Amino acid sequence: MSINIAKLESILQNLVTGTSDVEGAALVSPDGLPLASALPRGMDEERVSAMSAAMLSLGERIGNELARGGIDRLYVEGDKGYGILTSCGEEAVLLVLASKAAKQGLLMLEIKRVTSELKTALQ
Amino acid sequence: MRPELGEFSSIVCFKALVTGAEEALGEKAAMITLIAAGRSRGKQLAEDLGIKGKGTSDENIVPLLQKALGKDGTRLCIVDKIEHEGALIKVYCRETICSAGEPQGSPRKLTFTLGAIQGVLEQVTGLRLRGKQTESVLRGGSHDVVEFETIG
Numbered sequence: 001m002s003i004n005i006a007k008l009e010s011i012l013q014n015l016v017t018g019t020s021d022v023e024g025a026a027l028v029s030p031d032g033l034p035l036a037s038a039l040p041r042g043m044d045e046e047r048v049s050a051m052s053a054a055m056l057s058l059g060e061r062i063g064n065e066l067a068r069g070g071i072d073r074l075y076v077e078g079d080k081g082y083g084i085l086t087s088c089g090e091e092a093v094l095l096v097l098a099s100k101a102a103k104q105g106l107l108m109l110e111i112k113r114v115t116s117e118l119k120t121a122l123q
Numbered sequence: 124m125r126p127e128l129g130e131f132s133s134i135v136c137f138k139a140l141v142t143g144a145e146e147a148l149g150e151k152a153a154m155i156t157l158i159a160a161g162r163s164r165g166k167q168l169a170e171d172l173g174i175k176g177k178g179t180s181d182e183n184i185v186p187l188l189q190k191a192l193g194k195d196g197t198r199l200c201i202v203d204k205i206e207h208e209g210a211l212i213k214v215y216c217r218e219t220i221c222s223a224g225e226p227q228g229s230p231r232k233l234t235f236t237l238g239a240i241q242g243v244l245e246q247v248t249g250l251r252l253r254g255k256q257t258e259s260v261l262r263g264g265s266h267d268v269v270e271f272e273t274i275g
Contacts, residue, residue: 003274032155033253033274050159054152061149 007121008036015114021102022110023081026095027088027118028052035092052095056085086111089119131198134223141221141234154234158254161238168192168239169246177247179205179212184247192239200236203266210273212252214240215266222261229261237269244271 012025016038026037026045032053034045055074063071076083081099084107088094094115098107124130144153169175172187188202200219205212221233233256241254252271258264 005274029253029274030151031253032159033251035274046159046162050155054148054155054159057152057155058148061152 003035004121005036008118009038011114011117011121012036012038015096015110019107019110021099022096022107023099024095024097025114026052028093028095029091030057030093040097048095052085052093056087056093059085082107084111086115088115089122091122092118094118134220137220138224154232157234158238158241161235161240162242162245163238164235165239165242165244166246167242169243174243175246176249179207179244179247181247188243199239200267202240208270212244212248212271213257214244214269214271216240216269217260217266219260219267222259222267225261227261231261232256232259233267233269236267240269241271 008027012027015025016022024037024039024043026039026048027035028049029035030053032050034049037045037048039045039048056071059071059074063069072087074085076085079100081097082102082104084096084098086094086096094111096107096111096114141153141157144156147153148156168191172191174181174184174187177184185202185205190196192199193201198220200216203215203217205214207213216233216236219233219236221236222231225231237254237256241252244250245252251274253274254269254271256267257270258266258268260267
């Protein structure tokens, strides 16, 4: 497999530095392995990766068991901000962490744009 | 450790834990969790054995893994050999806890065992790996074989 990790890291880094209120991002494989990340200091990349893939998978199960259909995205809303998990094709899951002040519409647009960029880089 | 029961527990309980997790979380989420748990265990094991950064060609790796994980160790599995095929690392195991007690033809795959071996190899090689089971004793193989490729 020849994934360009540097390219993925650069896309994530640009998302974090170029979008106000985005605090971190990680791209992980569907089996929970880290591919690239730009996470806040102190967050364990490996733990975040396993957790993200497991959550999205659990979300898919909930969608299926509770007849909610296919799952594209999962939101976790806490009093300090958001964690948004988005399926990024067959090969990856994108996690974006944003502060409470983030404008959700803008955030979703950025996630959509970055997802498309990441999918291209993964091909 | 427990004064009367010692450190070992039955495979029956381990398998109940696996199937229970699969039922509650779904097979995929349970698989991710068990592989992640195995990787943590494998990484810790490599540190304990002092084989971090030694490389898989080191002749002591397989005997050390056999001792740590086999009959005289925690009895997770028996590692018979580690082979290189181009950029792939192939690990041949038997009597793995993940395949134990399963009927012939069962589709069950290695999870915790795969993760544990992956964790060890990642520490030994210093590389980030992705593992895939390619042969199973449950599906006609003589070994449970796991192939690891480097990510990136």
